[in-house]
Amino acid sequence: MKLEKQILDLLKKDSRLSHKEISVRLGSNETKISALIKKLEDDGVIARYSIIVNEDNHEDGREKVRALIEVQVKPEGGLGFENVAKRVSQFPNVVDHYLLSGTYDFLIVVEGDHIQEVSSFVSGKLSSIENIKGTVTHFILKKYKVNGAILDQNDSSSRLLVSP
């Protein structure tokens, strides 16, 4: 496995690891690791360092509402979906935004403080953008796994404390 990939795998699991800790685990030296990480950042491979929050366990977060919205778009001549995509991505309520193959075109993830905020975003802002033909909104009821991390996992290790 290439060193860059090994660094990314470690940081994806724990973005707080220091360059020193990474160098120890990968049996490399700190200067080399720092240089590689800087390059990954400069090249935009590491877009930013973030955390995974399980809002269900957090009082303030519990009230936030997320919805997945399927969006049908009429592509524009010469521009395809790009012009509409740029406009949709700009809204702060839009957390993720993908172009998909299949029966609809965009899948966007929208976050709001309450259902009304998301609803009014869809009806007032999203639907009124030119060339958006239709939307279907799915509110997220519960999260089980986010970015590869299973939430609320009971770590019930039953290993013996000493074994041969």
Add this chain to the structure above:
Amino acid sequence: MHKRSYSKLLDKVPPSGIRKFFDLVMGQKGIISLGVGEPDFMTPWVIRERAIQVLEKGTTSYSSNQGIPELCVSIQKYMEKRFNCSYDPKTEMIITNGVSEGMDIVLRALLNPGDDVLIPEPSYVCYSPLTVLTGANVVSVPTHDSDFVLDANVLESSITKNSKVLILSSPSNPTGRIIPKEQLIEIAKVVVKHDLWVVSDEIYAELSFDDEYVSFASLPGMKERTLLLNGFSKAWAMTGWRLGYVCGPQDVILRALKIHQYSALCAPTISQFAGVVALDETATEVEQMVQSYKERRNFMVKRFSDIDLFLPHPDGAFYCFPSIKSTGLTAEDFALGLLQEHNVAVVPGTAFGQGGDGHIRCCYATSMKQLEEALDKISKFVKKVRK
């Protein structure tokens, strides 16, 4: 009622050194344990999912004694691709209840009372007792002076006129050492010269961190003399599934199968079906687990070097076996002191034979957080006793 008497052979087997320590550890709370001998991963999901399907379908009867043909074929392909060893799935392998059963039936198939078995020490805990139970004798081969890598010259000088079997274990539990190819070639010469059988325990073969693993059976002329033991417990994190296999020459396999069919009947059928998925479909998961062990190995090497305890390079498995001689304590006193003062459990090297004195076995198959805490405490303890 006649006077009670028991197996005289069994009385020759001393009580387990691990068991003794286990009882001590279980009496204490809040332990960080580096004393386990198994992975800290759960079995990869696709393997568990296959077992669930098998249960749902109700395929829960005995398999043939040898094992299900699908698994034998998967093992054949795996051994060929991964270790360059070629075995006939119909006549040259048996699926066993882990490597431990494999070791038992192979030794019983080969040995007579009075034969000598060469066991490089320190060694995994079952080799010596299973040898004794056949009526054969254990001849310990010291490895201490070559940092726990069996040296062909020392092996040669340990040969007796009754020497019949050599047990190899690489990567080794408890030392984490791997015998390099050049040394295996020298060992093979001694094996030919003295006409020995080799029982090669290769359960940790996938966990080789620095070099391509060389199976002893893949060396020229060694397949005919080698009983190769492997299984799913370590690389696939399947310890509780009890699934392993023996590969070797047909004449020995037929004899070992005779014992297996009467004492075990077959390996768990559900595990066998799951084993097919393990070999055929989980290369990525195994690679990720191996990488994770390797990262922790690197961490251990760095920390023991900082603490200034000599550590024979842990090439594989998930153990390291540092020397604690510089502290002036015996292995048992060190382990006991560390447990009582810092709640950290390690296993004294003496649990793996006398060759292990002056060393402790630390298993790093536990979370980085726990490892960091444990090594901080070991560091503190060493500083204190060195004063």
